[in-house]
Amino acid sequence: MPSRSSLAPSPARPAGLHISLLAVPDAALSTLAGIYDVMNVRALRGSPAGTASQPFRVDIVGESVGPLDLASGVPIQVQRSIDGIEASDIVIVPSLFVSGAGWQSGRYPRLVAWLQRMHESGALLCSACSGIFLLAETGLFDGKDATVHFGYARQFAAAHPAVTIHPERVLVVAGPREELVSSGASTTWHDMALYLIARYAGATEAQEVARLYALQWHHDGLAPYISFDGKIDHGDAEIEGAQRWLTTHFPVANPVEEMIKRSRLAERTFKRRFTAATGIAPIAYVQRLRIEDAKRRLERTDAPVDDISWRVGYEDAAFFRRLFKRITGLAPGAYRKRFRIPEFARP
Template sequence: MTTPSNPARSRPCRVSLVAFPDAVVSTLAGIFDVMNGIALMGATPAGAPPPFQVEVVGEATGPLPLASGVPFEVQRAIDAVDSSDIVIVPSLLLRSPGWEQGRYPRLVAWLSAMHARGAVLCSACSGVFLLAETGLFDGKDATVHFGYAQAFAAAYPAVAIHPERVLVISGLHEELVSSGASTSWHDLVLYLIARFAGATVAQEVARMFALQWHQDGLTPYMVFEGRADHGDGEIRGAQQWLSEHFSVANPVEEVIKRSRLAERTFKRRFASATGLTPIAYVQRLRIEDAKRRLERTDVSIDEISWRVGYEDPAFFRRLFRRTTGLAPSAYRRRFRIPAYARP
């Protein structure tokens, strides 16, 4: 990822933070506080103008109940906003049965107009569902919360989605920015501060708010769940057996024996149904179990390796790092419940 150089600005960047009924209040308020906090908490030199002028915009002014029912004050109606430097759509709550396109035609039209007038369009987490309705992300890369990746791909098949990535910057002028799961809005805000106010200011803000870049990506946070919506009963039964017996010796050979299929047919149907070969599927199950043991126990890494089905701890360590992006010891340090929070 490259950060464009920061040109000297004679005025603050105008930031439009979009409020709408599906928006999540924590993301909206967090972005508002951090970007406004630069000036309020003295992160810029004395006498310097604030780098950002942040406004909460929406279809109408006044209190607007968000997804949780908590009202948030809309300061300016979009009809009164002719242009903006940065537009940010916060994360939204994806309700059952999924994202309903066409609910916010005025917002979508306004977002397209802001882009045409030079705005950088940004999404935090699932906010990209709304931005994607503009069609501006078609044929381009984006990221979204990994829990919503499948729903997003179904709704917007023309967008290349990368849920394992923290931040994706697309567009001819790097004007389409999306951030991944949940609090990766921290990375989005720090990126925007570095891009428009300079790296020194971004570092100071990170210190003041104790924000951290997710430099290892989001793969360590993702929980593996094998596909179960494929409609192949034989393979579904095999998946169920593997979920309970993945640590046995030669689980792939054993599950094939238990099936009613020839080995070649089984492997072909398994890969078609789940998107993974049987051995890759077993490896993902084993690594997922190892992650829980690293998070919740003091058991040594060598013993965890043996318990999940690997006699060679060195191979287990290599596989764990390749799968999660972290060594087992690093994963344990990051995700284990700290001592002060344990019963």
């Protein structure tokens, strides 16, 4: 999340900052429409254009004016063409649907060139979720920090190795003018919208909009939402076999020692190859599997935390609690409260 100082209102800016909300065929309707409504809330409630009570003017822009079918098949009306926009204060790229094959770069050269021009003219460039895939094609994020939906993190890292990606972070503000803003998974566009409102219209306005739409800051980050998925497409058959054994034997005592005994490798060689193949050390891998199982038990059962600690392999419940909070960002009880299906929604 941005620092407290970066959330403070900027010096006075002219009323009605122009926001270009970019529409492309890959865009998610929910994100695009949600950002439009939240950033345009004063206009939707009847405040006169250009007044202090309407801090933003939002246009849905694209390569051409008219109806555009989005990824879901639902059309949206593009209000202005990028050809007619010489400058914009803020440009937002909404969430994009990325196929299993990954984002196909180079499909929107006119948009990429326009985004570069907007940045040169002083615009803030923002992405929601996977919108960073398109923004990153400008090259402006190379050597800088950004975030993306954790489900797309590996694809993005492979496509843009020059960008330092932080999928566990809700919001990342980068660039010498703090002009490159990216939000993480799914509805963290709420945080981005509230950040922009606080930055340019003030904290009071951001709080009022948050109350109006019942929006919440993701203060705990995205670590609680990320499920561990150990890398297995590394090509090391010996280590892959150890990983497969570990998926059902992680609660046993001394699982790392057991894996080494079952392998045909010396201890130092096994640990070195395991870390090289999976990206994390064997003991950290075991801890992540145990915590994942504990998360499911907290979500789906009424079992006491001490019992869950023992079942996933920890006799010391205090150590388990500390480890759980370090990995997920939440204490076990807080995690259960957040992710368990409420009573009124259960069958």
